[in-house]
Amino acid sequence: MTEDKSLAPAPGRGRWQLLGIALLFFGPIAVAWLLVLSDWRPGSLGNHGQFVDPPEPVAAASLAQEDGSPLPERELRGRWSMMLVADGPCDEACQSVLDTLVRVRVALNHEADRVQTLLVLPEGAERPALNGLGETDSLRLLRHGAEGFAPAGESGSEGVRVHLVDPAGERMMAYPLPLDGSGVLSDVRRLLRATDREAERRRGEGT
Template identity: 30%
Template sequence: MNDSQIPDTATRRSRRMAWILVGAFFGPLLLAFLLYYGGSFVGDGAWRPAGNTNRGDLIHPARPLPAFELVTTTGEKLDARTLDGKWNVIFVGDGQCDARCREALVLMRQTRLALNDDMTRVQRLFLVTDHCCDQTYLDAEHAGLITATLDSPDGQSLLAVFPDTDQGRIYIVDPLGNLMMSYSREAPQKGLLEDLKKLLKLSHIG
């Protein structure tokens, strides 16, 4: 073997080893990238992991509430300013309040109480679509609940922002008046509390 070939062989061996090391280092990163984003390329998205940990259904993009002015069942004015600066947990439904309605209102009440010192940052609303209202039940079981009817043009405009109101959902509106999350009746009972704790911890408003 020509002595001049020895450096070339050594150089090739060194380069080969360098590429092996590069592959060993970057290979897993490339694989992770392909597994995460591969669904975008092949169309099934089967490999992409869940991108969030919230228990409710995120409303994306968030829906700003329109300007509105309603009257509560106690005769007070309810408008967008009533919601400003607080996290608002809202149920939309018939004022006769069937089993799902009562279940949702109890969950909203107990969730707020479970927030302890942070409970003052959250208020509860019951927006009534019709047959208002079983006031005896509401007064006895849900002190502090804000109840208002949607039987006005402003009410109907507000109602149109909420998706799937016929499914007994609970909604969250942020302190800036954006509808941003909802919970079906099948959602975990503790899901609302878990999500609110995270939102309150991360929020610098409300």
Template identity: 30%
Template structure:
């Protein structure tokens, strides 16, 4: 009579299992290292256009109410910079309102986003403009991002350390901006 439990397992079988388990855990690390060395970057599904190369706005002086705008605030807060085209009117004001609403939708995190409007404030937009700080880009640092079409607005999202992250050109989808803000601000 033979007992199936009486036969010892083959020598080295435990080591093979151990090596396979180690490979399961090492494979993602090796793959990440290879991707990093090849400078591969994942393609995000953000709605804004990434600013490449990234630019630091930390030294850009924007005066708001006679004082320089603090890109690096006392708390980590992002800044959404609104850049109107010539003659900001009804369509531009509507987009500014949707940008403001995107901030409101952040609920308890709404304070982590500041709204900054660079340019001459539009007429008939008092309710919308109440949530925006108003400044002037006298250095022209945001000129390449500014909307060129009349009655339109573009936007730049600036990180709390002063790095410009994403650009939303004139005609951007405000719902896409809202989704991006909800991903970035948690």
């Protein structure tokens, strides 16, 4: 019986097939290693703030309302708080950061009521104009005592700091300056969605 040579693989075809299979399996691994070695990270997957681990309770006793009365603990509960803390008067740079935080809240649209902005200044520091915004239920001026307001791990910090406080009254994120407003907005939106999912899960378990 004569072998039909038309059915035999062309010379070299087998090697190309093996090479194609190797690239299919090992190509993605090689690309992944190149990305790791180049320290590439997808920005959309990361948080823009620095997580506080574990979260730290914000001592309401160390904060006061503008009239000098202690801040009730309930004022830090139930909503997310973007807290801007200054060691001195809120100068032009401080007001620029405050303006960014106010814009972040406005950009939340229908979810804006779930977030408040807090400006915390030392006792006796001149009351800023708040960029003409005026103090409202969503933008409040608070005071910290002469000992300052420095959460654990930040005792040496000076100037202006930005913290994100969760609805339980715990500081969970800190943001470096210069402040990236779009990054803060992205984090807050993600956290609001996570809060909604957790609430739905708990309702489901309760039924």
